[in-house]
Amino acid sequence: QVQLVESGGGLVQAGDSLRLSCATSGRTFSSYAMGWFRQAPGKEREFVAAISRSGGRTSYADSVEDRFTISRDNAKNTVYLQMNSLKPEDTAVYYCAASTLYVSPLARQYDYWGQGTQVTVSS
Numbered sequence: 001q002v003q004l005v006e007s008g009g010g011l012v013q014a015g016d017s018l019r020l021s022c023a024t025s026g027r028t029f030s031s032y033a034m035g036w037f038r039q040a041p042g043k044e045r046e047f048v049a050a051i052s053r054s055g056g057r058t059s060y061a062d063s064v065e066d067r068f069t070i071s072r073d074n075a076k077n078t079v080y081l082q083m084n085s086l087k088p089e090d091t092a093v094y095y096c097a098a099s100t101l102y103v104s105p106l107a108r109q110y111d112y113w114g115q116g117t118q119v120t121v122s123s
Contacts, residue, residue, distance in 0.1 A: 002026050002098050002112040009094060009117030012086055016121070020081040022096030022114055029077040030054075033099040035110055036070060036081045038092035038119075047105035048094070049081060059103050064090075086121045093118050 008020040020036070035050035049070040050059045058070050069082040079096055094117050097110035104110075 004114035006114045006117040030074040034079040040092040050103040
């Protein structure tokens with residue numbers, strides 16, 4: 001079992017930056033590919049970014065490419081999402097997730113999920 005706890009969300013203005021963190025329990029963090037997803041009110045959960053076990057490979061949704069950066073620190077069992085140039089349309093609950101498989105934009109391929117952290121971007 002892996003427990004995931006997100007933090008770092010908040011209320012910011014358009015153009016600001018935020019860094020989300022996802023701390024995980026257990027000693028096998030480096031065995032999981034990690035992903036970030038988000039869900040806005042009335043919308044389906046959507047892929048944001050993912051990173052491989054070693055951190056050598058990343059993947060991004062087109063909507064966040066060049067603005068968001070995913071990274072991980074396997075020594076700290078933590079994955080991060082640096083969000084720059086935030087837009088009102090980035091407003092959502094952000095979830096981190098762990099996959100025993102590989103980097104994927106598909107939510108169904110992730111085995112463990114955090115409880116989410118709210119990000120609100122005002123215009």
